[in-house]
Amino acid sequence: MEPAQRSWFAWISAGLGLSALLGVLCFHFPELLTSRDFRAVYSEQFARQLLLAGLVVAFLLGTLAILRNRNKRVALVGVGSAALAVLLGGATVHFDSIESTPFSLGLDWFVISLFFSALVFIPIERMLPVRPMSPLRHEWRTDLAYFFMSHVLVQFLLIAVTASTSTVAAFAAFPALKAAIQSLPVWLQFLIAVFVADLAQALLHRAYHNIPWLWRFHAVHHSSRRMDWLAGSRIHLVEIVLTRSAVLLPLVVLGFSAEAINGYVILVGVQAVLAHANLRMDFGWLEYVLVTPRYHHWHHARHADYVDVNYAIHLPLVDMLMGTFRRPPRGQWPEEYGVMKLETVPRGVWAQGLMPFSPRKAYADYVGGNGAAADHGGQGSPSSGASNQ
Known part of the structure; x- marks a missing residue:
């Protein structure tokens, strides 16, 4: 035995x-x-x-x-x-x-990325957790499968994204603006690129939450009931293509250098993982400058007051400009994570992949079912009156 x-x-x-x-x-x-x-x-x-x-x-x-x-x-x-x-x-x-x-296939990217992500984040999350939990927590296999798919299919995704952005960019020409941007030092191009890209993704991110047919794709990402470095990988493949296209398009159209764009790609890879990490750290005033785990955790909170806030993934300034900035009281973390209506997202990679194309509105085997209270320490659920989260 x-x-x-x-x-x-x-x-x-x-x-x-x-x-x-x-x-x-x-x-x-x-x-x-x-x-x-x-x-x-x-x-x-x-x-x-x-x-x-x-x-x-x-x-x-x-x-x-x-x-x-x-x-x-x-x-x-x-x-x-x-x-x-x-x-x-x-x-x-x-x-x-x-x-x-x-x-x-990006199998090498999957193996090396998984190795170093686990090597860095598992010890940190064990030392400074928001909630003590095992890396092999509930539904870790689901999130590892998403991590596998997004990394192994990276070459196909890049081809799809590059083709879509290049096609649209071919119809847009701003030679004077391009020349002005390309005359800037690379470090300044990088900072501007981060702002432009974050603004583009935040606008699309808000659309995911407010347009029902887009929400069905984005609900997969918000269905995670546990937040850690691996949970951020739970993203529908259609959403990956849409988001990467929307983010890269303005960078290509405006003519940012390859070095600045590559720097942004590295930043988003690191910060997207960090923002979802099970990491209890007080970043103080830095929460007004950069998106930190606590800032983004509240975006994933199963709480009606945080349904439509904190869309940025890099700069809280973007949310301030959009009117969607909300910094919770210092030291407070969400009691519960996930979509407001748990039964609208099924359990498992394949069921979640098909969900946006299914006419069904509820599922018998859904995220949070079969002992969700035990998964979350028996905490009560906030009101589920909102339809999107």
Whole structure:
């Protein structure tokens, strides 16, 4: 019988073993499984060393968990995956020069991003949590699946977004404005790009909350009942394409440099994860300057007073200009997260993906069902009189 107590050694082994196996597959099929743009960020030697470290740790921790008779099935997944990775060549796989292909999957982006995000945020969230909870909390598999899809499909999403923005941008020409922006130093272009992009996404974000057919896509993101670094990944693929197109379009039209746009992309990747993190920190006056976890947590609050506020993901100034800025009293955090009408969002990746196209208005198996009160410490729900959140 499996021990009732969870073994972190077993789960870490399983995570690293499976990641190592995916990494070996990336070495075998780099043209198909790795992102061309992301390959330029890291070296082959770095990838091999990271893969080797993952294999060693997966074997050691998995073996220790098995010897201690703790979560043996999970530990065997880690050891077995690592063993298969070694049989497939491990960190010694050789490959020829990578040929150009029109499409590829960002499996390397998924593995490396997951590894470092977990390495940074899991310890921080354990030390300074808003609510103490395990990283393997309720519905973590759902959010990991979203993390997987958004990262692995990154190349397809970038192609779709680039095609849509470039097509529209071709009809817009502002040579004088472009020349003025391009004459600015890169650091100033970056700051302006952050403001422009955040304003564009905040306007679309507010439309998600106020236009019913758009809300059905965005409700997937707000259906998370737990907030942590992984919860921010729960985004419908249609919303990803719409939002990225709306954000990149003004940057392309206005002619910002590639360096400024790349800087913005890095910032949004970091801050979007941070804003959802289960991180209780008092940022004080900085909450008026940058979007912090507490600021964005209240946007996800299952509370009627916060249905239509705090749309920015970078700059609270954007919400101030839109009239949607609300800073809760210092030290206060939401009692509960999620959409106001829980039964309108089903449980699970596939059901949520189909939800916006379904005529159904309620689901028997929905987020927060089957013991939601236990998930949230038995806290009472605020009034669910509002339709959107």
